[in-house]
Amino acid sequence: MRRRYLQALSVIILVAVVFLLLPRFYSNQSFLFNLMLYLGLAEGVNIIYGFTGYLPFGYVGFFGAGAYGSAIAITFWHISPFVCVILGGMAAVATGIVLIPLLRLSGAYFAIANLAASQALYLIVANPTMEKITQGPYGIDLSSVYNADAGYYTMLAVLVFAMVVVAYIRNSDFGLSLLAIKEDRVTASLAGVNVVRARSIAWMLSAFVAGLCGGAFGWFTAVFYPSTVFSLDVSVFTIVFALFGGVGTLAGPLLGALLLYSMYNFIGISTPQYFQLFYGFLIIGLVLFLPDGVASILQKGKVYVP
Amino acid sequence: MFRLKSKFIFLSIAVLVFTAVTSFAAKPPKVITIGTLYASSGSFATSSTSQYRGLKFWVSQVNKEGGVFVKAFNKKIPVKLVAYDDQGQTGTAGMLYNQLITRDRVNMLVADFGSVLTSVAVPLAKVHKVLLFDPTGTAAKFFTPDNQFVVLCSLPTSGQWPYALADFLIQKKIPRIAIIYSSNDFNQSQAVTLHDRLVKAGINPVYYQAVPTSTSNYSVLLHGIEATKPDAVIEFGFVPNDIAFLEGLQSSGLKFKMVFTIFPGQQLQLIQKNVGPKALYYTYTYPTPPLLKYNDVNFGPTLDSFEQAYKETGKKVDFLVVAGYNTGLIIEKTLDAAKSFDQLEFRKALAGFSGKVKTLDGEFKIDASGAQVGEMLPVAQFVPQGADGLDMHIVYPANLKTGNEIYPAP
Numbered sequence A: 001m002r003r004r005y006l007q008a009l010s011v012i013i014l015v016a017v018v019f020l021l022l023p024r025f026y027s028n029q030s031f032l033f034n035l036m037l038y039l040g041l042a043e044g045v046n047i048i049y050g051f052t053g054y055l056p057f058g059y060v061g062f063f064g065a066g067a068y069g070s071a072i073a074i075t076f077w078h079i080s081p082f083v084c085v086i087l088g089g090m091a092a093v094a095t096g097i098v099l100i101p102l103l104r105l106s107g108a109y110f111a112i113a114n115l116a117a118s119q120a121l122y123l124i125v126a127n128p129t130m131e132k133i134t135q136g137p138y139g140i141d142l143s144s145v146y147n148a149d150a151g152y153y154t155m156l157a158v159l160v161f162a163m164v165v166v167a168y169i170r171n172s173d174f175g176l177s178l179l180a181i182k183e184d185r186v187t188a189s190l191a192g193v194n195v196v197r198a199r200s201i202a203w204m205l206s207a208f209v210a211g212l213c214g215g216a217f218g219w220f221t222a223v224f225y226p227s228t229v230f231s232l233d234v235s236v237f238t239i240v241f242a243l244f245g246g247v248g249t250l251a252g253p254l255l256g257a258l259l260l261y262s263m264y265n266f267i268g269i270s271t272p273q274y275f276q277l278f279y280g281f282l283i284i285g286l287v288l289f290l291p292d293g294v295a296s297i298l299q300k301g302k303v304y305v306p
Numbered sequence B: 001m002f003r004l005k006s007k008f009i010f011l012s013i014a015v016l017v018f019t020a021v022t023s024f025a026a027k028p029p030k031v032i033t034i035g036t037l038y039a040s041s042g043s044f045a046t047s048s049t050s051q052y053r054g055l056k057f058w059v060s061q062v063n064k065e066g067g068v069f070v071k072a073f074n075k076k077i078p079v080k081l082v083a084y085d086d087q088g089q090t091g092t093a094g095m096l097y098n099q100l101i102t103r104d105r106v107n108m109l110v111a112d113f114g115s116v117l118t119s120v121a122v123p124l125a126k127v128h129k130v131l132l133f134d135p136t137g138t139a140a141k142f143f144t145p146d147n148q149f150v151v152l153c154s155l156p157t158s159g160q161w162p163y164a165l166a167d168f169l170i171q172k173k174i175p176r177i178a179i180i181y182s183s184n185d186f187n188q189s190q191a192v193t194l195h196d197r198l199v200k201a202g203i204n205p206v207y208y209q210a211v212p213t214s215t216s217n218y219s220v221l222l223h224g225i226e227a228t229k230p231d232a233v234i235e236f237g238f239v240p241n242d243i244a245f246l247e248g249l250q251s252s253g254l255k256f257k258m259v260f261t262i263f264p265g266q267q268l269q270l271i272q273k274n275v276g277p278k279a280l281y282y283t284y285t286y287p288t289p290p291l292l293k294y295n296d297v298n299f300g301p302t303l304d305s306f307e308q309a310y311k312e313t314g315k316k317v318d319f320l321v322v323a324g325y326n327t328g329l330i331i332e333k334t335l336d337a338a339k340s341f342d343q344l345e346f347r348k349a350l351a352g353f354s355g356k357v358k359t360l361d362g363e364f365k366i367d368a369s370g371a372q373v374g375e376m377l378p379v380a381q382f383v384p385q386g387a388d389g390l391d392m393h394i395v396y397p398a399n400l401k402t403g404n405e406i407y408p409a410p
Helices: A002-025 A029-052 A060-077 A081-098 A100-104 A107-126 A128-134 A148-171 A173-183 A185-190 A195-221 A232-245 A251-270 A272-289 A295-300 B002-026 B045-064 B090-103 B114-119 B121-128 B163-171 B185-200 B219-226 B239-252 B268-275 B303-313 B319-337 B343-353
Strands: B032-038 B068-070 B075-077 B079-085 B108-110 B132-134 B150-152 B177-182 B207-211 B232-236 B259-261 B283-285 B357-359 B362-364 B379-385 B389-396
Touching: A002 A029, A002 A148, A002 A251, A029 A148, A029 A173, A029 A195, A029 A232, A029 A251, A029 B090, A060 A081, A060 A107, A060 A128, A060 A195, A060 A232, A081 A100, A081 A148, A081 A195, A100 A107, A100 A195, A107 A128, A107 A232, A148 A173, A148 A195, A173 A185, A173 A195, A185 A195, A232 A251, A232 A272, A251 A272, A251 A295, A251 B079, A251 B090, B032 B045, B032 B090, B045 B079, B045 B114, B045 B303, B045 B319, B068 B319, B079 B090, B090 B108, B090 B114, B090 B121, B108 B319, B114 B121, B114 B185, B121 B132, B121 B150, B132 B319, B163 B185, B163 B379, B163 B389, B177 B185, B177 B219, B185 B207, B185 B232, B207 B219, B219 B239, B232 B239, B239 B259, B239 B268, B303 B319, B319 B343, B319 B357
Parallel strands: B032 B079, B032 B108, B108 B132, B132 B150, B177 B207, B177 B232, B232 B259, B259 B283
Antiparallel strands: B068 B075, B283 B379, B357 B362, B379 B389
């Protein structure tokens, strides 16, 4: 067990060092930030989907709640944006608590209900009657506290936190109980797992990670609209990245997000006309040949993936 | 002795460095690089690609003549356009704007279409001290006195759009007005301006309702509006909203004395293709070039000669093509006027010719924050022409008037 924790720790340290040093060699900070953002979000989805099997199509709801929670705290309380990012995470947790009853559903029903919830949240935030609190459709302007470097390193801290949480779940008894829920809730319950408590904790942890990511995104971007932070593309990209790498592991979602997001930008810049074709083929290939993600290739070869 | 010697060495190095820096600064670039983004997919694709085509056409036109004149180097320099596809996503757009600034090191930066895709560029341009030429991102919050690195080229900020419309409604003394708008920055700011101006003139709108921007069926809403017995119905939305609204109006069989929507005046071909000309009979709109023709152009081609030249692309001219091309013209004028090749000098040059330049898109005039205040949007009405044709008359203000309004609509 200790060896597995050390392996996980080495992955976390490697990722952290790489992102600490990369800005010295590569000047496009937005690319690096977005890459970290999707790495963090993919780990967040991993917590709930990889370990409990609940597929959150509306995951962007937590991201948006975090972005708005953080931005509202900055606007009204004028406190440190770093503290506000944490408050953004708390706003996402609060949203998660409201949505806990959705966990009584399963499979496609959960996915659709979750998606609908995220869109409902979007319409509430964008509603003109909410203008005094959320600025409604006018969007958020945080240019007064804009600090790209601070936003970047905050996102790095969020990513490290997300990886630590996943590493803990992957190697702990709590993680085992979540995996038991994923296999069969009834059997897990009979085996003594407190299903409701365990899945609720995973749900809120997942929401917290997305909220932190949303808060960091808002700070780094400075100007954003409800349609930006509640865009379903965020959910779709995150889920595809996590699935491509392989959920239920620490390294899988990292690998998926790293490969696909880099490729997405490389093709998007060099040959945008072929982008959708290439991406489409890649996803078809994933579904047909690697349904458990890239990490499964190693796992089939009896290699332990942290 | 030692101190004297080291002073001499220090002075020599300083002179050498100064000479190197000044000679480097004075060296003209081989090409002027302009960076921009466009969206080939997503909800902004139609508008964004039109705007991009206009800018691309300007680049091809100036390069045909050997490039653009740069006063700082007193010579013509060819222009190179570096363009990336952001697919209509703000996250990708932010990354690509950064790519243009930090990796490609473009000389001038042009924003993608609209406020949403421009929003991520504004703080980046400010922090990297690169002047952002903004063709159509009209959100008022982009333009603040402390930010000298953004200039709105083609349209006034959206809150100013309905000035003429409000005056028209007040002057016509239309008492019962219904306003329905999509809940986004662009549309709400217009609705608020119109509402406030009407209330100030003693007209309380009988219906004032926001709907989600994703609204695609207006049938129930239209019956709700009809129940308030309005004399005029004003709909503020994006292109898909306008299409859905006009379709709903046609299919419901409801008739109002006056109907106004924004985009038939900007994207007539697209809207006509979707709803047919009859749905637009007697509809009011904001006319923009090519529907609106400015005759007092003093920089760049007139609309007629532009339309003639643009035929070579095989595409039709719409407003966003004009907006993209106009942004190119503003860049051309900036390079022609700036005394040195420096971003703040470009901004100074823009302020210098503000209010003096009239292009095919109207007067270029900016305020201290870089917001466009020269161009204004009149009110026009579509009227039937022949069996299936459509004509347009500008009905307000008087100095631009080309015909009388038909009110109430038959």
